[in-house]
Amino acid sequence: MSDERKLAPEAPPTLAERMRAATSARVAIGRIGSSIPTRAALDFQLAHARARDAVHAQLDAGAYGSTLHGHPVLEVCSQAADRGQYLMRPDLGRRLAPGMAERLSPHRSDLAIILADGLSATAVRAHAANLVGAILARAQDWQVGPIIVAHQARVALADEIGEALKAKISVILIGERPGLSAADSLSAYITWQPRKGRLDSERNCISNIRPPHGWRIEDAAGEVLRIARAARRIGCTGVGMIAEQSAHQGPVLEG
Template sequence: MSGLTGADPWAVLRGATRARVALGRAGDGLPTSRLLEFRAAHAAARDAVHASLDVAALRGALRAAGVAADVVDGLVEVHSAAPDRATYLQRPDLGRRLADGTDLPAGECDLAIVIADGLSPRAVQDHAAGLVAAVLDRLAGWTVAPLVLAAQARVALGDPVGAALGARAVVVAIGERPGLSSADSLGLYMTFAPRPGRADSERNCISNVRPPHGLGYAEAAGTLVALLTAARELGASGVALKDEGPALPPGAG
């Protein structure tokens, strides 16, 4: 028993999660090391919200991830109705609408993919290229609209984008709101038959795409394509469509 003197009984739990658990205390407060960790995590979350997306670097990352050159070169950039980052953070409604005069190539396709900066451009910078490459690799037989990169965007911006492109489904890969344990989490939101006014209950979400601490690109892409296939057969997404895991049956609902 003498060998256990001074051992931290919470060390195993802390090693299994990035959540802030069993922080201990020093007198009436936190130990100095834990307080500094908290402040650093809080600063990282704030920085992630206010960061700018480097479009040129993202194009380069897409190429490096194996996305075809014509797809990268054909990437369409759009902007929400929020004119700047400060307005975007204060007016979520403007982030759900396209800026006046936005022109998108009308057509007819199975799927539109929107890469949106959201509340963590850092997440998009770090993970969008690998995720998009993994998704495109699994879409044999699908017609896909030109990739769209949306600035100052909320999830619902995918609805007018998908409708304008004539897409039967839209996927929005967006930087999620940073937390104190994750400032770089990417979320995927899939909506069947997108159009302005769709409710959040009509979408399916795959959250926390951020290897190695969250969902990997291949696993996220596999789940997304299974959901897309089932949504196409069912003719609906959201609460009407259940994610039954890796063996998601066609038309699950």
């Protein structure tokens, strides 16, 4: 196998190194005839394998035990029966399975916190428990009930969950669609007065929560609370809040 990552056979090696240093893209990977050298080909396959495994990973609620940071953990699932159906029917991932709302409705949470597998349970496993802890530490001015763990969930599942918990605001921490460079990136979507039928444009999103490369946990938690308090003050999230938002935390229409 070729161990040399040359741009072209006669190119100075420093050029390839400079190019690679300039970007995270797979530049200057060399070539064998018209093809990609073995190492670069296997590098790519490894990244794709990790992304695929993240998409199909299960979110194991048992890992959190019956409580998380002192709050009871309740599990719910969407109407998507399995991963295959989840991927093909995003509409089912936005609706609670029968009986789930009844499981939640005896409880109450002004600030509803939901951990959702989304497209990467790997991301939830990696970052969500820490992020919940950091949010709770900053949420002394909010009543927080049980922590909800949601399976086969899309972003909008937070609307039905929040409604059942009579929440003023919902925060769903959900695994993003994995890319080749990161399979563990988490998003937080924040929705004022969550109820069925909310539009994606009515949410705020913090994406790329992935320490140390993306948002750090402490910073992301601070941002969640900043948005939550702003929502309590002006009575909305999403496009209505955009004017008061810094440029990079506008609503992201995905999921």
